[in-house]
Amino acid sequence: MESQSGRKTTDDVKAVVLRIERMSIFDGPGLRTVVFLKGCHLNCQWCSTPESQIIKPxxxxxxxxxxxxxxxxxxxxxxxxxxxxxxxxxxxxxxxxxxxxxxxxxxxxxxxFGQEMTDSQVFDEISKDEVFFFHSGGGVTISGGECLCQPDFVISVLKKCRIRGIFTAIETSLSVSWEIIENVLPFIDNLYVDIKHLDTRMHKKFVGVNNKLILSNLEKLDRSELPFDLHIRIPLIPGVNDDDASLLALIPVMKSLKRLTDIEILPYHRLGVGTYAQLGKDYKFEGLQPPTEEYIAERIEFLSKQELTVPLRIAGGA
Ligand code: SF4
Ligand code: SF4
CATH class of the missing domain: 3.30.70.20 (Alpha-Beta Plaits)
Structure with missing residues (x-):
């Protein structure tokens, strides 16, 4: 079999899977089975899943x-x-x-944290939840880490889902080559894209890489004629991107996206902090406290006044 990257493979495609969560009400419509893959190209200082960053168990x-x-x-x-x-x-x-x-x-x-699994093993796990997908309008979401660090596996699992009529979604930072994104788009119904900051220097400072590739990929996928829904997710990180200027900079980009369905704001939380200690890693945002509900509501109201053309809501956390 020829892989998406042109490489010869055996029939089984393997990936390092962090975990599989069932009955999730986040990451897509209905009840979701969410497959979290290990590996990420970014190094967000607020990352709540440090156990997902390295592409090995x-x-x-x-x-x-x-x-x-x-x-x-x-x-x-x-x-x-x-x-x-x-x-x-x-x-x-x-x-x-x-x-x-x-x-x-x-x-x-x-x-x-994590284990190697084949596409067939993961699909077998997904299949167990098919009845819930059917009754809730849900499906499978592949997330990470950055799931597109392991694109052949993602495409293989999504293809299997498509054949069975299971709705598909992926969550990505778009910090991969356009060729990888182009190859995965035909197999997804919902695409969740994380946008952290529009200022290149701030992006580099807090995420570890600049945002040029991400924004270029966003522009290209917006021109795609494939029938997927595009959702933008913005982590709201105190002192990083929650000020008026950073939020206002998002508006023209969001308005320029022709196929944008909605925008989700993911307020900063500290749920993953304990995992840093378990892995022997330092948490760079040690002293940072999560925003209050009042502050989040005020920031949402500020964004809502900018005449966005799509729904804006709070979802999960970052
Ligand atoms: S600490 Fe030693 S026993 Fe434990 S996983 Fe590492 S090498 Fe293996
Ligand atoms: S020393 Fe601690 S971690 Fe090691 S086997 Fe004993 S109880 Fe477990």
């Missing part, structure tokens, strides 16, 4: 569950684990993600 550690018995340290073949001042410490540069410590620990203090 990773090991996490929950300190409060550990009883310091030492079994995991004795069995770790790479020497990645040690006891320092009575606490188990992981040297992630030595960890091979074999997950033996996950199996060995009697207190579930070690955990795995």
């Amino acid at each position: 990773e090991k996490g550690f929950l300190q409060d569950r550990c009883r310091e018995c030492g079994s995991c340290i004795e069995n770790c073949k790479t020497g990645a684990l040690s006891m320092i001042e009575g606490r188990v410490v992981t040297d992630h540069s030595l960890c091979s993600s074999c997950f033996e410590c996950v199996d060995i620990c009697p207190h579930d203090a070690h955990k795995s």
Whole structure:
């Protein structure tokens, strides 16, 4: 079989899957089965899913569950684990993600983030929810991380869904080549695009890359004649993009999108902060507090006054 990138593949296409969530009421119409893939090209400083950033399975550690018995340290073949001042410490540069410590620990203090799965295995999981899709108008959403880091897998799963009549959606930052996006568009009903900031320097500062590729891809897909619905998602991050000027800069771009269906605002939250500690990573926005409901409502009202031509609403969080 020829892959979307021109590579020869076996029949099974594999990807590193972070998790599969069922019965989600976010990320598309109706009840959704959401497949989160690992890997991302961006490095958003507010990222709430740090376990999705690297495109390989990773090991996490929950300190409060550990009883310091030492079994995991004795069995770790790479020497990645040690006891320092009575606490188990992981040297992630030595960890091979074999997950033996996950199996060995009697207190579930070690955990795995992500596993390799084939397109058929993931589709089998999706199929279990078909009856709910049928009754709710839902379907499957592939998200991440950046799901288009693993485009052959995404296309293969979406094709299988299409054949079965399951509605499809993907969530993407568009920070990939146009060729990848062009290849996936024929297989989606709803496209969710995250736009973080329109100022190139601010984008680079807080997201790690500039936004030129993203905006160029957005323009191109708006010209597509394929019948998908385009939804824009804007994370509302205090001190990054919630000021009047940053919000106003969005308006002409949103108004220029001919096929835009709606805009969703995702207010900043701190739900993923604990995962940074589990992975031994620093959270760059440590002192940042989520906006109050009143503040979010005021920002929505500000945007609503700008004569947008599509519905604007609050959804989930960023
Ligand atoms: S096996 Fe579990 S409880 Fe024992 S030291 Fe390792 S993490 Fe702690
Ligand atoms: S996943 Fe494997 S290599 Fe990594 S700490 Fe656990 S036992 Fe050691």
